[in-house]
Amino acid sequence: MAERSxxxxxxxxxxxxxxxxxxxxAAWADPARKAEWFACHADYxxxxxVGGREFSRGGEPxxxxxTTEIRFQDIVPGERIVYTYDVLRDEARMSVSVVTVLFEQDGGGTRMTFNEQGVFLxxxxxxxxxxxxxxxxxxRLDALMGGGVPVH
Structure with missing residues (x-):
């Protein structure tokens, strides 16, 4: 039996x-906009x-x-997206995560906070x-939005 961790x-x-x-x-919520920066696989x-699914699958020849499968758990338009997702490499489950993305007015722009809680298997x-x-x-999102500035 393989070692588990x-x-x-x-x-x-x-x-x-x-x-x-x-x-x-909208870069997160609109499927066409998100595909511009997020989707790295042809099958997307x-x-x-809420309850919807985001799916991508692919790899090098x-x-x-x-395979990544996301389930949207909570959506507050313009404020918050909460989703769970898992990643598989072939048939092996690599991880399961909960992600929260927050959007806040910051002067004339937006502060976006991405938080991931992961279980790596x-x-x-x-x-x-x-x-x-x-x-x-x-x-890639930074480029789409005209340059993102990391917040330290």
Whole structure:
């Protein structure tokens, strides 16, 4: 039997954008807008509503297939998105997470706070790798929003 392990971790990433809250929120809520920065696989779909699902699957030719399935748990338009998701590499579950994304007016722009609470399973993934991947995705959002500024 394979060795089993569990790693728990939480990380937060904050950005400020020179864009209205409605525009930053729409980049998460509108399927076409989110696909511009989030979807890194050809097999992608999103049903943005409480109880709705976001799904992506893909990988390099000949390599492992990664599947991510999100379930939207709470949505307050323009303020908050809470979702749970899991990631599989082929058939191996790598992680299960809860994410909260907050949107707040910050002067003439928006402060966005991304918080992930993850359970990383059996050594398939870890918090450092997940945070790195999340930051890479948010860099694409930064470009879409006209440049995001990390909040320290």
């Amino acid at each position: 569990v790693e728990y971790a939480t990380f937060s990433i904050e950005r400020t954008y020179p864009a209205a809250v409605e525009r930053v929120y 779909s999103m049903d943005f509503r 000949g390599g492992p297939v990664y 059996d050594g398939h993934d870890n918090a450092a790798q997940r945070e790195h991947g999340t930051r890479m995705g948010l860099e």
